Amino acid sequence: MADGAPFVLVVVPFGLLFGVVAAEAGLHVLESLTLSLMVVAGASQFTAVQLLSEGAPTFIALFAALAVNLRMAMYAAALAPHWQGAPLRQRAFAAWLVQDQGYACAMIAYDKNPQWSASEKLRYYVGTASLICPIWGIFTVVGALVGAAIPPEYALDFAVPITFLAMLAPMLRTGPHMAAALVAVTVSLLLAGLPYSLGLLIAGALGMITGAQVETIAIRKGASV
């Protein structure tokens, strides 16, 4: 639980911000709350709301938001062997709580405590991450209520790009990450005129491929990434 405390500092303002942005886009409190509790992943929720409010086709909004969440597959794949042997019901619950900070925190703790059993590892994860869900939900609701009362002069339109950029910067840890982001930005700006937000999907795909390729080259040259 205690290792989970720092997350709260991040989750409170983010939940608020998501609630406000969703309210600005015309979502009702119940809609924002359902989204927050089902998805539990800020970046993809912002993506979905942003694309829908731009009038992008439904399947593009869904597809892009799911693409943002694909990194969860990587976290899940890394956590799964640690939890192998714990009851399925508990693993199914913990799966719902898989997200960035929980993953990062658990990997550090599992490295430090290799003697832990699968059940202990799972309990540690649920302990640190379980604070997140209710807080994320509650502050989404608070944000949604507050957001409905904020007039447009406050330039909240720009809360979304600022949030995206703020989430992005700490992820740019290595050369391949930077290269992926640069290619994605360039392609997205060049293809901004394409209909159905297709430019976003192409830019995202090319960014991913760039990251993977640059990483391969870097490893071949013996650099550590």
Add this chain to the structure above:
Amino acid sequence: MTQIDKVDLWIVILGLGLGSYAIRFVFIGLIGDRQLPAWALRHLRYTGVAVIPALAAPLVVWPAATNGEIDAPRLIAALVTIGVGLAFRNVIASVLAGGIALYLGLFLLG
């Protein structure tokens, strides 16, 4: 900004909710300790850093609030957000710095 259709919205809420859960559960519940192939992991590592900036870039360069006109305060705010984020690796500090830069910019230049 257009009015979001309620049916579309609920399709996305439910689809994203179930899809996100499926992405997480497939490995934890079904695949277990079988490893993903290295090439797949290598691409998954870069989904976030590719999709998020691709989404943000047009919003920064052609903001909806100015009807797509390039806007100095918003551009500066975006650069400040990234700069602070890279320097301090702290999401909240970065949002705050970006917000302050935006309001200062709108106040001084707007």
